[in-house]
Amino acid sequence: MVEPMVHRDVADDSCVLDVRHLSVSRGGVGVLDDIELSVATAESVAIGGASGSGKSTLLAAIAGLVKPERGEVWIAGERQTHARRRWTRTRLHRIGIVFQADEFLPELTLLENICLPSMLRSGRRRIAEHADAAEILAERLGIAELLDRRVFEVSMGQLQRAAIVRAVLGSPPLILADEPTSALDEHSAREALRLLVGVAGDAGSALCIVTHDPAIAMLCDRRVDLSAGSVAGHPSAAAGHRLG
Numbered sequence: 409m410v411e412p413m414v415h416r417d418v419a420d421d422s423c424v425l426d427v428r429h430l431s432v433s434r435g436g437v438g439v440l441d442d443i444e445l446s447v448a449t450a451e452s453v454a455i456g457g458a459s460g461s462g463k464s465t466l467l468a469a470i471a472g473l474v475k476p477e478r479g480e481v482w483i484a485g486e487r488q489t490h491a492r493r494r495w496t497r498t499r500l501h502r503i504g505i506v507f508q509a510d511e512f513l514p515e516l517t518l519l520e521n522i523c524l525p526s527m528l529r530s531g532r533r534r535i536a537e538h539a540d541a542a543e544i545l546a547e548r549l550g551i552a553e554l555l556d557r558r559v560f561e562v563s564m565g566q567l568q569r570a571a572i573v574r575a576v577l578g579s580p581p582l583i584l585a586d587e588p589t590s591a592l593d594e595h596s597a598r599e600a601l602r603l604l605v606g607v608a609g610d611a612g613s614a615l616c617i618v619t620h621d622p623a624i625a626m627l628c629d630r631r632v633d634l635s636a637g638s639v640a641g642h643p644s645a646a647a648g649h650r651l652g
């Protein structure tokens with residue numbers, strides 16, 4: 409059954425993401441336990457914690473890619489249910505995603521791959537507009553010269569930057585990013601994430617970024633650490649106070 413989407417009070421408009429009492433199990437084992445996390449408009453939050461503490465699972469649950477056992481996820485004032493079509497719409501219209509396993513279509517150029525979600529959102533008629541905005545962002549990310557190349561003609565680092573351009577294009581209210589741990593060397597990963605924090609801030613998008621890198625966490629407004637599936641420290645660390 410498709411539950412009706414519930415809209416929040418106008419007073420809560422500044423809250424782009426509200427995770428309430430979220431618990432998630434994977435493979436029958438509890439991974440996240442009663443997570444609370446609120447993220448304001450244009451706020452950037454670094455999500456840290458040891459390997460296996462549930463950081464990627466939290467992003468996947470926020471993106472509707474894994475189903476929670478308990479709890480709620482509110483995005484831009486709408487409570488998300490786990491009806492698949494609703495999530496597809498939310499991801500398309502409200503969330504930019506930079507995940508480790510980012511997928512690009514090998515038949516298309518970087519520019520076409522970058523513009524695809526925007527075209528799905530607003531139609532082919534605005535293709536020139538999307539392409540112009542993508543080129544400006546690509547210039548900033550240092551991949552403007554590569555936009556006509558196909559996926560197998562660029563490096564993993566360049567592909568990561570293309571994924572950032574794709575996520576930021578259209579200034580979604582929320583961007584979710586998982587640090588690329590395997591594909592990139594430390595310097596390239598840091599540089600890509602540093603650029604992501606900058607362009608997301610300029611776009612006015614809130615950002616939740618999973619990172620082990622203290623230098624990237626320092627660039628964010630706030631840091632939240634997961635420990636064994638819970639938010640470490642006092643709950644208020646996740647619920648609203650800016651630390652940085």
Ligand SMILES: Nc1ncnc2c1ncn2[C@@H]1O[C@H](COP(=O)(O)OP(=O)(O)OP(=O)(O)O)[C@@H](O)[C@H]1O
Nearest residue numbers: 434435436439457458459460461462463464465466
């Ligand atoms: N699809 C899955 N099926 C079963 N267990 C899973 C699945 N994905 C993740 N897990 C388990 O959930 C726990 C949390 O994993 P998750 O990837 O969220 O942690 P993480 O903090 O992002 O780790 P890392 O920093 O190493 O990327 C781990 O114990 C992991 O083995």
